[in-house]
Amino acid sequence: MERLAADLATMVRTPLHDSHVAAMRRVGQDKTYAKGEMVVNPGDPMDHFIYIEDGELELLDPFTMQRRVQFTLGPTQFLGEIGFLSGSRFSMPMRAVQDTRALVVERETMLRLMSEIPEMSDIIITVFAARRRRQLEQGDSSLTIIGAEEDRNLARIAVFASRNRIPVRLIPLNTEEAEEEAQACALMPSEPVLVFGKEHIEDPTPAKVARILGLDLAAEVDHVYDVVIVGGGPAGVAAGVYAGAEGLSALVLDDLAVGGQAGTSSRIENYMGFPTGISGADLCWRGEVQAMKFGTRFAVPRRATALRRDEDGTFCITLDNGSEVCARSVIVSTGVQYRRLPVEGLEEFEGAGVYYAATDLEARYCKGTEVVVIGGGNSAGQAAMFLSRTAKHVHVLVRGPSLAASMSDYLLSRLERDPAITIHYNTQMTALHGGEQLEGVTIHDRTAAQDWRVPSRAVFVMVGAAPNTGWLSGLVELDDKGFVQTGDAAGAASPYETSHPGIFAVGDVRAGSVKRVASAVGEGSVVISKVWDFVNE
Secondary structure, X not given: OHHHHHHHHHHHHOOOOHHHHHHHHHHOEEEEEXXXXXXXXXXXXXXXXXXXXXXXXXXXXXXXXXXXXXXEEOOOOEOOXXXXXXXXXXXXXXXXXXXXXXXXXXHHHHXXXXXXOHHHHHHHHHHHHHHHHHHHHHOOOOEEEEOHHHOHHHHHHHHHHHHXXXXXEEEXXXXXXXXXXXXXXXXXXXXXXXEEOOEXXXXXXXXXXXXXXXXXXXXXXXOEEOEEEEOOOHHHHHHHHHHHHOOOOEEXXXXXXOOHHHHHOOOEOOOOOOOOOEOHHHHHHHHHHHHHHOXXXXXXXXXXXXXXXXXXXXXXXXXXXXXXXXXXXXXXXXOEEXXXXXXXXXXXXXXXXXXXXXXXXXXXXXXXXXXXXXXXXXXXXXXXXHHOOOEOEEEEEEOOOOOOOOOOHHHHHHHHHOOOEEEEEOEEEEEEEEOOOEEEEEEXXXXXXXXEEEOEEEEEEOOOOEEOOHHHOOOOOEOOOOOEOOHHXXXXXXXXXXXXXXXXXXXXXXXXOOOOHHHHHHHHHHHHHHHHHHHOO
16 A cells, blocks of 8 residues: 555645656647546547647546545646557546637657656656556556356456556456446346446457556557567567667567566566565566667567568568568577466366466465466476465475575575474375366375375466477477577577577577576577677678
């Protein structure tokens, strides 16, 4: 609550300087909104920067159309939140409380102005970021999910929103609030639904949500970028920051969320500069905002399925929706994904008790139940520590006799000291039980040569690492495990260049990488100098 209060204070008390307003006046236009007039509606594009010179605007509840928060916007303040940088859409309605006069600047013009005046950019981004944090903490959004725990499809939408820091209202089914929302939208109160504003979204998917919110507008099929970065983990985001800072037009693609596997880490304690730790999602989100400040674009959910190089040297990436994006160079930062366990029925429970990430959303499903975490790496250890706050008990299953070689010592020590966590060595999960939802698992102890059962509604699989390289279409050399060869191993002149000129690889997907967040960030930062050289030859 203290941080929320500080954010709200920032929103109210951080005015632009007179010189900033004068600069906007030279490129903007005056506009007047009459008392009671809607200034923005949910789904409207953030294609203009609106600076209030006189009057007052209020944020509305999208269902009741009454004032949502006690704060209003008045003279010297401006509309919008961090989505303005990427050209997404408004998620909440705003209305003029009284006749209001504003200075309006087109988005592209405003972004150029912000790049020319860093002090103005810092103020605007600070306020925008604070507003997004407030939306996330308060659930202020026109995007509402009723019954996510009852519907796997809606659960995937909730995960997509959570991973991408999209404000969303999560309302349990069969509650008074759910009935009120359903009545406002003329829907059945007993059915799980996705609503935007008062509109029921049929057959919802993450891609459809992305379109509604404008998250996929960055993938312009008729534009040739200097570099397309495939994979939005720490390496990809760092590459996006430095590409934008060096003046390269860059696009970052990810098939689920910016942050990658690191984005699911609840707490990273050994990253320099954060002595009290930081979540992987927060670290990558800060990088994303920084990259957008420099003009780098992001598009999710966009999965690369194939890659080719045309006769003119342009690289074209085919996406899972059949469209293409083209660039003069490509950075492969697709990382790795956890392997599926060869356990019968595993896929049937994915999203309904079997998970591959431990974030705040998954933690909601762990209250009052025993939780099983499978894996022996740092990600598994961080997940166990995080889930122990809400779960009845956490069981960590390790195939081998020790964690000394696979987990950081500080993390292992904490797991061993936590009474809410038990590490089981030489064990593996052999069966899952339940109907629509997971109800329990069978565990085999190889040392004792016996089976035992854990009543659990949540299993987190964090084992093995398979590189995401199938989409490269054989254009670059891979090692025997499917990781991308770079540098000397690929016959390339620079450490992160592949066997194909113009294609670079960084982060966990690269053969021989250290598999740590800090090293991934370093690789993504360093590679841009060689990308710049290639593009500008």
